[in-house]
Amino acid sequence: AELAAREQMELESRQQISELAPLRTEFIEVKYASAAEIFGLFQSAGESGGEGVVSTRGSVIVDERTNAIIITETIERINKFREVLDRLDVPVRQVLIEARIVTATSSFGxxxxxxxxxxxxxxxxxxxxxxxxxxxxxxxxxxxxxxxxxxxxxxxxxxxxxxxxxxxxxxxxxxxxxxxxxxxxxxxxxxxxTEGRGEVIARPKVITSDKQEATIESGDQIPYQEASSSGATATQFIDAVLGLTVTPRITPDDRIIMDLEVSQDSIGAVFAGIPSIKTNRIKTQVLVNNGETIVLGGVFQTVVSESVEKTPILGDLPWLGSLFRNKTKQDDKQELLIFITPRLIRDSLTSR
Incomplete structure (x- = not known):
């Protein structure tokens, strides 16, 4: 009981000192975060039963134009506010994400x-x-x-x-x-x-902040005519794009967790005046080391065809049948691989 009474007296003494301490007004500039969001965090702490930013004597004004906080409080409370702000107001780390879509084709006929x-x-x-x-x-x-x-x-x-x-x-x-x-x-x-080989490499890149979604797209809008029930025609468009959408999360040990979607579209055959779109798409989540390249996935496709043109009956004769027929063989292969490489951007490069 005596210990509790002593603690109560100390608490009342601190409250009296705080109430009698002179007030001071300071202009605190928030560098990287949003001043309104920072103030909202302190307000939420006070409303949930914790110690708020200001006492009944003090006041806080948020200036969104200059992204600053004007606080009027005792020097003790101002120092506590600055200490917490220094931990929150830090640069957001950024990531450069590069995808490589490699399409390799080979044909032999x-x-x-x-x-x-x-x-x-x-x-x-x-x-x-x-x-x-x-x-x-x-x-x-x-x-x-x-x-x-x-x-x-x-x-x-x-x-x-x-x-x-x-x-x-x-x-x-x-x-x-x-x-x-x-x-x-x-x-x-x-x-x-005939023999042919080809390789197409698409390399979309995008920079984004930690936990912020980023999207980059490049391609064409393909027009086509569409008839309505009234008989009128209107021009519609189909997108054929190369796209990368990613949301990175940087772990404390400088690894990157990525929720990403990579797509590559191309124009296909036309049916009834409407073009089709060939789509290669992958959507996944991966954990990658800084600067490491991994293969997200791939598709391997092979088509083998053989055709024979011949004179009926005569083309089937042994030995002599070769004089009455034409034989063609075609072997086509296509392989698609998708790579991803994330790189953390150093603060020194970001500030330049």
Whole structure:
């Protein structure tokens, strides 16, 4: 009881000193935080039963224009306020976040084709009427065109082929011809092999503060016409963008927790006048060391196709069937990888 009475007397003594202490007005500038938010924190502490910023004798004014607090209080309370403010009014740490979207493609195709034709010639017994059959390439060129039939009538033969199944595009070819007394045979073998490789790297970057969401987008708005029920048409737009949305949280040991979404859109096929959008998107949360690069995910796609053009029945013959068909094989591969690298920005760089 005696100890409790002594503590009560000390408390009353401090209150009397505080009530009699002179008041002082100070202008306190808040550098990094919001002055209104700082004052709100102190007010909440007082309303919840803690020690507030000001006593019944003092006053506080928040000047939002200069982001400052004007406080009128005893020197003891002002010093306590400054001590807490120094802990709260610190620069917000920032993070540079870089994403890399790597799309690697490779393709390989091969095609083998053939073109050939024959030309036969002769005459009736009177030697005045000539006959021709089959078709021919231009392999033998001027030799074939200068042929003169038995009746003395010269002729030329166009490209009327029996089999015309060449390799597509600028294929390499090997041609030869055989000329007999009453026939001509032309043949051309063509082959094409294509190989291609490509790599596309997109690198969106964004700087944001700790616990603040940031978004960066770059792309196109694709217009298309849309008809309404009344028959009128209006122009609508579809977005095809490369985007990065991220919210970082810096841990006490300088690691970064990131809630992020990375997307890469591209224009696809058009259906009924409306373009489609090919979308690659990933949404996840990761914990990464400062400056470390990690792979968020990836997609590997491969397409193998084989097509055969042939003359019915003849193209299925063993050995000889190759003279009546064209064969094409295509092998396409695509790989998508998404990397992310966060880097903490030092305060010295931020203040420059």
């Amino acid at each position: 091969e095609s083998l084709g053939v073109r050939w034709g024959t030309l036969g010639y002769g005459s009736y017994d009177d030697g005045n009427i000539n006959t021709q059959f089959g078709g021919s390439l231009t392999t033998v060129g001027e030799i074939r065109e200068s042929l003169t039939a038995g009746g003395g009538l010269a002729y030329s033969q166009e490209d009327n082929l029996i089999v015309d199944l060449p390799a597509p595009g600028n294929a390499s070819s090997f041609a030869f011809g055989i000329i007999g007394e009453d026939y001509l045979l032309d043949m051309e073998l063509s082959a094409l092999e």
